[in-house]
Amino acid sequence: MSKLVDLVGKVKTSAQAKRVCLALAKHYGATIQYGPTSATVKTLAAALDAIGVKDRETFLYNCAITVGDVIYLPFKLGPSAWTPAQQVCIVAHECQHVKQGGDAHLLFWLRYFTSKAHMAVFEVAALSAEMEVYWRLTGYLFDAKNLAASLSWYGVGKKDIAVCAKHLAIVENTLQRGGEVCDQIKVIAKALA
Numbered sequence: 359m360s361k362l363v364d365l366v367g368k369v370k371t372s373a374q375a376k377r378v379c380l381a382l383a384k385h386y387g388a389t390i391q392y393g394p395t396s397a398t399v400k401t402l403a404a405a406l407d408a409i410g411v412k413d414r415e416t417f418l419y420n421c422a423i424t425v426g427d428v429i430y431l432p433f434k435l436g437p438s439a440w441t442p443a444q445q446v447c448i449v450a451h452e453c454q455h456v457k458q459g460g461d462a463h464l465l466f467w468l469r470y471f472t473s474k475a476h477m478a479v480f481e482v483a484a485l486s487a488e489m490e491v492y493w494r495l496t497g498y499l500f501d502a503k504n505l506a507a508s509l510s511w512y513g514v515g516k517k518d519i520a521v522c523a524k525h526l527a528i529v530e531n532t533l534q535r536g537g538e539v540c541d542q543i544k545v546i547a548k549a550l551a
């Protein structure tokens with residue numbers, strides 16, 4: 359296990375967050391775009407609204423999504439309602455999806471949103487990364503149960519959420535014992551060095 363670098367409080371400004379987010383995107387071979395004005399995201403938002411998964415506006419302005427190697431954010435990098443640490447967490451989460459080999463085909467995403475067990479498997483890895491990054495940047499540990507419950511936003515059922523909560527509880531324990539669970543943190547530490 360590598361020695362942990364203390365990163366708490368190191369991402370305080372939106373400029374720092376932007377630098378780290380761009381470093382993450384570069385490391386994983388992704389580009390970052392603003393979602394609400396993207397034709398791809400607007401099409402997906404309309405489709406999800408039509409099949410009753412998610413309200414169009416809520417999706418556009420609250421959800422990040424990765425299609426292929428493009429990360430679409432619901433905010434513009436820089437000053438925003440999202441705190442600098444939140445911005446980095448979201449990008450770290452989406453970089454996990456880039457690593458998972460996000461399919462560029464919109465049909466993939468429709469399947470993703472309509473097969474809840476499938477979605478849960480993908481999301482638990484991304485939520486683990488999000489949990490670690492927020493912990494390392496702020497010293498605050500998300501509650502595993504609450505984090506897993508966020509999947510209900512996408513209609514994931516109680517059984518799958520319970521499995522995810524167990525996984526995230528293990529991650530929580532690992533982090534508290536000084537362990538590392540994702541490699542995004544190394545990229546972040548390097549960008550802040």
Ligand SMILES: [Zn+2]
Binds near residue numbers: 481484
């Ligand atoms: Zn995700």
